[in-house]
Amino acid sequence: MRTGNKTSTILKLFTVVGLTQIGFTQAVAQTVDITPTPHVQAEYAKVIADSRIKEGLAELERKEPEAIQEQFRLTEIPAPPFKEERRAAYFLEKMKERGLVDAYIDSEGNVIGIRKGRGDGPLLLIAAHLDTVFPDGVDTTVKQRDGRYYAPGIGDDTRGLATMLSVIDVLNRSSIETEGDIMFAANVGEEGRGDLRGIKAIFRDHPNIDGFISIDGVRLGRITNGGTGSRRFEFQFKGPGGHSFGAFGLASAIHAMGRAIAKISDLEPPSHPKTTFTVGTVDGGTSVNSIAADAVFALDMRSNDRQQLAILEQQAKDAALEAVAEENARWNNGEITVDFVLIGDRPVGRTDPSSPLVQLTAMTFRELGVDFKGLSISSTDSNVPMSLGIPAITITGGGDGGGAHSPDEWFVPTDSHLGPQTVWLLVLSLAGVDGTSSALLQSR
Numbered sequence: 368m369r370t371g372n373k374t375s376t377i378l379k380l381f382t383v384v385g386l387t388q389i390g391f392t393q394a395v396a397q398t399v400d401i402t403p404t405p406h407v408q409a410e411y412a413k414v415i416a417d418s419r420i421k422e423g424l425a426e427l428e429r430k431e432p433e434a435i436q437e438q439f440r441l442t443e444i445p446a447p448p449f450k451e452e453r454r455a456a457y458f459l460e461k462m463k464e465r466g467l468v469d470a471y472i473d474s475e476g477n478v479i480g481i482r483k484g485r486g487d488g489p490l491l492l493i494a495a496h497l498d499t500v501f502p503d504g505v506d507t508t509v510k511q512r513d514g515r516y517y518a519p520g521i522g523d524d525t526r527g528l529a530t531m532l533s534v535i536d537v538l539n540r541s542s543i544e545t546e547g548d549i550m551f552a553a554n555v556g557e558e559g560r561g562d563l564r565g566i567k568a569i570f571r572d573h574p575n576i577d578g579f580i581s582i583d584g585v586r587l588g589r590i591t592n593g594g595t596g597s598r599r600f601e602f603q604f605k606g607p608g609g610h611s612f613g614a615f616g617l618a619s620a621i622h623a624m625g626r627a628i629a630k631i632s633d634l635e636p637p638s639h640p641k642t643t644f645t646v647g648t649v650d651g652g653t654s655v656n657s658i659a660a661d662a663v664f665a666l667d668m669r670s671n672d673r674q675q676l677a678i679l680e681q682q683a684k685d686a687a688l689e690a691v692a693e694e695n696a697r698w699n700n701g702e703i704t705v706d707f708v709l710i711g712d713r714p715v716g717r718t719d720p721s722s723p724l725v726q727l728t729a730m731t732f733r734e735l736g737v738d739f740k741g742l743s744i745s746s747t748d749s750n751v752p753m754s755l756g757i758p759a760i761t762i763t764g765g766g767d768g769g770g771a772h773s774p775d776e777w778f779v780p781t782d783s784h785l786g787p788q789t790v791w792l793l794v795l796s797l798a799g800v801d802g803t804s805s806a807l808l809q810s811r
């Protein structure tokens with residue numbers, strides 16, 4: 368840990384675009400100045416000088432081996448999408464053991480525990496996600512091989528869950544009273560078709576949340592302050608269908624779909640802000656000798672810009688409507704229709720780099736000697752609060768690892784205590800420490 372006036376150094380950073388949870392593809396888009404304001408610097412200096420907070424840092428390092436064991440236990444409780452109940456029940460117990468005795472599971476399946484503050488401060492939400500991408504039946508036993516620990520989901524996001532438990536534990540056993548309330552959540556539905564359902568429910572049920580930190584994955588160093596949005600649809604084509612020989616002359620749902628895909632393939636969304644699409648799956652028809660009565664494809668569209676995403680969606684729908692019209696005009700009996708069914712909706716969002724949340728995280732990395740690798744844009748639980756104008760970032764839970772979303776996912780606990788330590792300093796400086804510092808997260 369470094370102390371002193373390092374935090375007063377001007378931080379000039381590069382933003383990084385195109386980061387995903389698996390890997391990033393493009394870097395160095397622009398320079399951003401995130402110089403902390405004098406007020407943020409002054410309050411932060413008080414936090415890091417508080418002996419109870421220093422003791423907490425030391426304790427988090429001392430207890431890290433236990434945190435890693437907890438991470439492995441959590442990993443071995445499978446949590447497939449929409450089947451997070453078992454891991455949630457275990458996590459609820461662990462939250463209660465660590466002093467959040469009123470913790471509960473909400474109607475969506477999220478585990479929520481609140482540590483009350485003095486009552487006149489902001490409400491800060493810290494979350495990590497319970498769900499993995501792995502379906503039922505995948506073996507999640509942790510296996511050690513060549514100095515690494517392997518198991519599906521061991522980093523994404525079991526690391527975040529373990530980090531959160533460590534912080535709850537140390538906070539509970541400290542005598543620190545915060546100004547603001549701190550809500551801890553192990554949420555469901557971050558991955559894939561979960562469509563951020565857990566975090567959406569939390570922000571729906573608690574409109575008074577003032578700020579959010581998502582702890583997700585491994586490799587500390589980036590601050591995700593941008594949320595890539597996505598809109599996913601099934602385009603469903605329907606028609607009468609008939610015998611391929613006897614009913615020849617009928618319009619075909621599959622032919623209409625083919626025309627639509629051809630048109631969509633030719634769309635040219637901008638590369639800045641990055642905007643993308645793909646038809647991920649197709650299905651339809653009854654047999655080789657039938658004119659298809661139904662056809663469906665799934666379309667994924669993403670953008671770092673709300674407006675570009677809306678434009679792309681309109682172009683794709685227009686293309687499908689044109690395709691249907693052409694197919695119907697081509698034949699004598701044109702009765703093909705198309706319906707657009709929304710199957711995924713992750714809002715676009717951004718937290719301003721001048722937000723105290725971003726400033727404090729960069730200062731904390733510096734304080735702890737974490738190599739700060741810049742700002743990034745990704746699709747995480749933070750998309751939801753960002754889109755609502757609530758300050759939010761995503762950082763990782765620490766340690767080294769790779770292979771997220773693959774059966775070969777691995778973790779190595781190199782300096783992994785830096786994850787909980789980062790969250791510890793952020794929580795206390797944002798929520799405000801009674802008798803020491805005022806809350807740097809503003810009540811909205």
Ligand SMILES: [Zn+2]
Pocket residue numbers: 388496523524557583584
């Ligand atoms: Zn994740």
